[in-house]
Amino acid sequence: MMLREKKLEKLLIRLKNETDILGEIYDLMRDDIYRYIYSIAKSKEMAQDLTHDTFIQIYKNIHLYKENGHPKAWIITISRNITYMSFRKHNREQVVDYEIDDVDEGMKDIHDKMMIRVLLDKLSVEEREIIILHVEEGLTFKEISEIMEMKLTTVLNKYHRSLKKLKKSLEE
Amino acid sequence: MNNRKIKKMIRQEFQSVHTPSRKNELLQDIQYISQVRPEDEVHKRKIHIHKSLSLAVVMCMIVIGFLFWPSQEAYSVAFEVNPSIELEVNNERRVEEVICHNEDAVLVLEEMDLENTDLDVAVNAIIGSMFKYGYISEAKNSVLVSVQGQDKEIREELKEQVASDVKDILSGYSLNASVVSQDYSFSKERQELAKKYGISVGKVTLIKKLIGVSPDYEFSDLVDLSINDLNTLIHYKNIQFKTITIDGVESHSGYLRDEEVRTKVLEHAQVTLNDLKSYEDELDVKSNQLVYNVNFTDSYASYSYQVNAISGEIVSFDVKM
The missing domain is CATH 3.10.450.40 (Nuclear Transport Factor 2; Chain: A,)
Incomplete structure (x- = not known):
């Protein structure tokens, strides 16, 4: 278990009795959660709001956390549930796959990054999630298969295909 | 651009994406929110049980319908060492799909695009990569080749061709491999066992055949053994299979004499x-x-x-x- 994960696990355990600890967890994890939600939602504002909501849910449901060496996977699961729940609630499925051209001015800083642009443009939501969770968040394929409720082989094959798609797009 | 560079770029670009802190707002918000107590959860779960049961009945009906729906079978050629890779091939012996069955398979295939390539080209690339990454070596020289499809004649022909190719490719690396090859038609039972234990149908088939002649073993006793271990066991117990061909002697250098x-x-x-x-x-x-x-x-x-x-x-x- 990485040092950062160990620290996160300790903080989550302390949160059960010390509410102020949430601020420390927020500082440690907010960018990771934001990037992950952004990769699904493709909306800066939505990602910011859902990141905030994720930490509220962590606080509310901390009694459900069991010390198991996978604190990040637990938090990612919460943020994923919140994001998809939000899509269902606001019937925003269409927004999930909107074109990059429709992006407002406020998001240009992110879309100036070539790889992120290709990733958002060329990959499906599931493919983006797998790539971000493995490459950026460092989760194992097994953890990802549990979070996304997919067979391990499905995750592995989607990951493999996604990298191929990215490679092809970058070479075009 | 290779996969390593792609992954590096993803990491670099995402690491530079930050969100402004709303920590004060968060800490203020939680003052008005109470944490869920474990006993609240128990009550909620009881209410959800009725809904879950209805949903489960509907899901079962969909699954049963799906299972009895007639399916078209394609030919597949699978390689198992520890990396477990399956290729779906068409009548022209070109690769239509590549399936990874474990993480080692992703590593072996990482830089390759084998779809639409000829089967022999794909076999060369996969076996070469397994050798390059050390999955096949002097100490671990067993490779399982499994062909699944409907027509027995086509299966056997494919099996012989691929097994012979694997042997030749590894000879080119000065390695005397032991190629275990088998063919079979689709079996729902084996497919389910493969899913349950997270291994390939080819390995399930090999273990089932081994248990068939050595009934003292339980399936779960053998499931984590490597192909070289299984091959060694078959050799040691002097088991001859009608439907499995073993070409070459497995390495014993990894075992105690x-x-x-x-x-x-x-x-x-x-x-x-x-x-x-x-x-x-x-x-x-x-x-x-x-x-x-x-x-x-x-x-x-x-x-x-x-x-x-x-x-x-x-x-x-x-x-x-």
Whole structure:
């Protein structure tokens, strides 16, 4: 278990009795959660709001956390549930796959990054999630298969295909 | 651009994306929110049970309908060493789909795009990469080739061609491989076992055939053994299969030799070679590991040992005076 994960696990355990600890967890994890939600939602504002909501849910449901060496996977699961729940609630499925051209001015800083642009443009939501969770968040394929409720082989094959798609797009 | 560079770029670009802190707002918000108590959850779960049951009934009906829907079968060629890779091929023997069955397979295939390539080109690339990454070596020289499809004649022809290609490719790396090849038609039972244990249908089939002739073994006893271990067990027990071809001798360099086992147990029992009245050992399996069952006697006692065939660790022993 990485040092950062160990620290996160300790903080989550302390949160059960010390509410102020949430601020420390927020500082440690907010960018990771934001990037992950952004990769699904493709909306800066939505990602910011859902990141905030994720930490509220962590606080509310901390009694459900069991010390198991996978604190990040637990938090990612919460943020994923919140994001998809939000899509269902606001019937925003269409927004999930909107074109990059429709992006407002406020998001240009992110879309100036070539790889992120290709990733958002060329990959499906599931493919983006797998790539971000493995490459950026460092989760194992097994953890990802549990979070996304997919067979391990499905995750592995989607990951493999996604990298191929990215490679092809970058070479075009 | 290779995959390593792509991953590096993803990391670099995402690491530079930050969100402004709303920590103060968050800490203010939680002052008005109470944490869920465990007893609240129990109540909620009871309410949800009725809904979940109805949903489960509907899902079961969909699954049953799907299972009985007639399906078209394609030919697949699978390779298992530890990386487990399956290729779906069409009538022209071109690769239509590549399926990874474990993480090692992703590593082996990482830089390759094998779809629409000829089967022999794909076999060359996969076996070459397995060798390059050290999955196939002098100590681990067994490769399982499995062909699944409807027409027996086509299956057998494919099996012979691919097994021979694998052997030739590895000969090119100066490696004398042991290629275990088999063919079979689709079986729902084997497919489900493969899913349950997270292994390939090819490995399931090999284990099932092994159990067929050695009924003392349970499926779960053998599931974690490597192909080289299974191949060694088949060889050691002198099992001949009608439907499995083994070309070449598996490597034993990763296992303890009989003399090493004898030295180990005699040292442990403090018995000298001259004191031995009888001695016999046999390769067997215990808890998904190859072990030597050793029985020997001297003038004072009879001894029974189990020794891990790879690590040399004494797994268990018993002495009867």
